[in-house]
Amino acid sequence: MPEQYRALQGFKDILPEDQPYWRFIEETAAEVARLYGYQRIDTPVLEDTSVFRRTSGEATDIVEHEMYSFDDRADKEGRRQNISLRPEGTAGVVRAYLEHGMFKLAQPVKLYYLSMSMFRRERPQAGRLREHHQFGCEALGEGDPAIDAEIIGMLYQIYTRLGLQNIRVRLNSIGDQNCRPQYIEKLKEYYQPLLSDCCNDCQTRFHKNPLRLLDCKNPQDQKKIAEAPRITHNLCEPCQEHFATVQRYLKFYDVPFEVDTLIVRGLDYYTRTVFEFTSTVDNVALNGGGRYDGMAEIFGGPHTPGIGFGVGIERVILEMKRQGIVPPAEAKPTAFVVYFGKSQEMTDTAARLTAELRKAGLKALTTYGGRSTKAQMKQANASGATFSIIIGDDELANGTVVVKNMHIGPESSENKQVSIKQSELLSYLREHQQ
RNA sequence: GUGACCGUAGCUCAAUAGGCGGAGCUCUGGAUUGUGGCUCCAGUGGUUGUGGGUUCGAGCCCCAUCGGUCACCCCA
Incomplete structure (x- = not known):
């Protein structure tokens, strides 16, 4: 087979032998999502580039060097629109919510999507592809912390139904427009005198995205991280109360979460609650999510709180295989x-x-x-x-x-x-x- | 973007020290001209990723290139 007719690097065929995993996950996820009142939505794989740029953040890795962006063919006036394959699901759903006036419906509007393709131009490795698929949920138009707990509880229920065990649920609050800027200042103040002793990556993080300093895995910086000021100690009153309520409600869903003040997430649009579910084997994220109360306004829409998550289907399948979970088989012929x-x-x-x-x-x-x-x-x-x-x-x-x-x-x-x-x-x- | 390792049949892998490219599985046919599983026999299947170099001779050594895998970065 000539190499030019192979699938592109980082792109994978999903063969019949793997399809039972996909079907099992899709059916389980959809069933539980409906149980919680979510309705299905599918959004286009291509959007105007600004949909992702403005929401994810100009300086994030995804936007800066991982998006598949290109100029469309010229229209009658010779203008070319720059469009992108979606790197994540939330921005498109929020765009659709606004475009179709869903803010006029009874709130919250709860939406889920199934196995939508996501594209990021990274070097592939285990559990990381250039095209991967996510199942995701977005609850729009509701700021009550009960819905934060609900969405995390739902996610946990999905994993439970899939038979996955030993999933770590990590939770944090990264504050809002009121308290986060102050915290970041405090963090920078703390790091300023230590900066010369930090790894190269942290030196750039300090300027580019200070919250990511907490994400560094370099051993030389671990002690600095351990003694750094915590976001959770620097939340404003409303954020503090929100976070406390989320944790209280979470117990109703029997979710064994741990608060991890170091998770910050890679997209700029998050506010308050952020969370990650990871495999205990290699700590790789199976899903990520959080609240994004400011996103609708970025698009020029009314203030609309929102919260959601995206689950990496390929990663969940990897974890299922690791745990020896066998999906229901295709029915045999009669x-x-x-x-x-x-x-x-x-x-x-x-x-x-x-x-x-x-x-x-x-x-x-x-x-x-x-x-x-x-x-x-x-x-x-x-x-x-x-x-x-x-x-x-x-x-x-x-x-x-x-x-x-x-x-x-x-x-x-x-x-x-x-x-x-x-x-x-x-x-x-x-x-x-x- | 950085680094390491690996490319032999559809799949999993052999091939002495550089000396005629093999096996298992799969597939097809047969042993049994109308009956599966177990067994046995046979067959299909390859420009050893590609291009160059060294050598009397290269799957094996060298260089380049493409691809794959894994890790870093980052993320699902």
Whole structure:
């Protein structure tokens, strides 16, 4: 296969063998989301670049060097719009909320999206792709901390239903427009005299995005982080109360969370509550989320509090595999029609019976192209079908079929096959399947 | 963007010291001309990622390039 016809770097085909994981996660997530009153939305994969730029923040890594952005073809006036593949889901949903006037509906408006593609031009590695998929929820138009707890509780319930264990839930509050600027000043004051002793990354963080100083993993800086002022000790009164209430409500959902004052998140739009669920194996984030009370105003909309999260489906699948969780398998066929002979009457009969079973809603397979009897039976066996439906010359002559139970093993003395009228096939299968 | 490791059949991997490219699985056919699983036999499948170099001779050594994996950065 010439390399030019391979999938692009960081892009992956999702093969049939992995599809059961996807279906299991999608069905579980959607079911729980509906339980909490969320409604599905799908937004376009392309948006005007400013939708992401203005919300995520100009100086974030995602916007600065990870977006797939390009000029669209020129319109009639020769203008070119710069558009981008979405790197995250929230901005598009908020854009849609405003565009369709959903702020006029009863609030909050609770939306979820399923397996939407996200694109970031990073170097791929385990659990990180250039196209990945997220399931996400956004609750718009409600600032009550109860909804923060609700959304985290819902997420936890989804993981529980998937069978995942040992998931770390980490929670923090990064304040709002009132208290965060003051905290950042305090943090910079603290770091200023230590800066010359900090790693290179931290030196740039200090100027570019001071909150990220707390994110440094360099050993030489850990002590500085440990003694740095905490955001949670510097929240304004309303933020403090909000955070306390979130934690109180969270207990109702039995979520074993820990407050981690060091999680800050990579997007600028977050306010107050932020959270991450991580695998305990490698601490990699399975999802991230938080409150973004200022986003709608960035788009010129009315003040609209909001909170949401995005779950990385590929990462959840990785974690499920690590924990040995096997998703429900695809249903096996009820019947596999085989036929011995190549006459038109024979092939017509096999095709007709197969079609009738399918029209009746049974999962039925058959063979094509007149293979040997043994080969057909092998195919029937490999398909996992409960019954093979066997048609030979004798059956053709008297309008019957042989129904053979493929699940009865070779060592069993149990009767494996019966001859029945073709007209009784459907009712026989309905009666005897599983 | 930085770094490390790895590229042999559809998949998982062999190939003595640089000396005729192999096996298992899968797939196809057969052993049993109308009956699967177990077993046995046979077959299909390769420009050893690509291009150059060293050598009498390169899957193996050297250089380049492309791709993959992993880590850093960052993130889901």
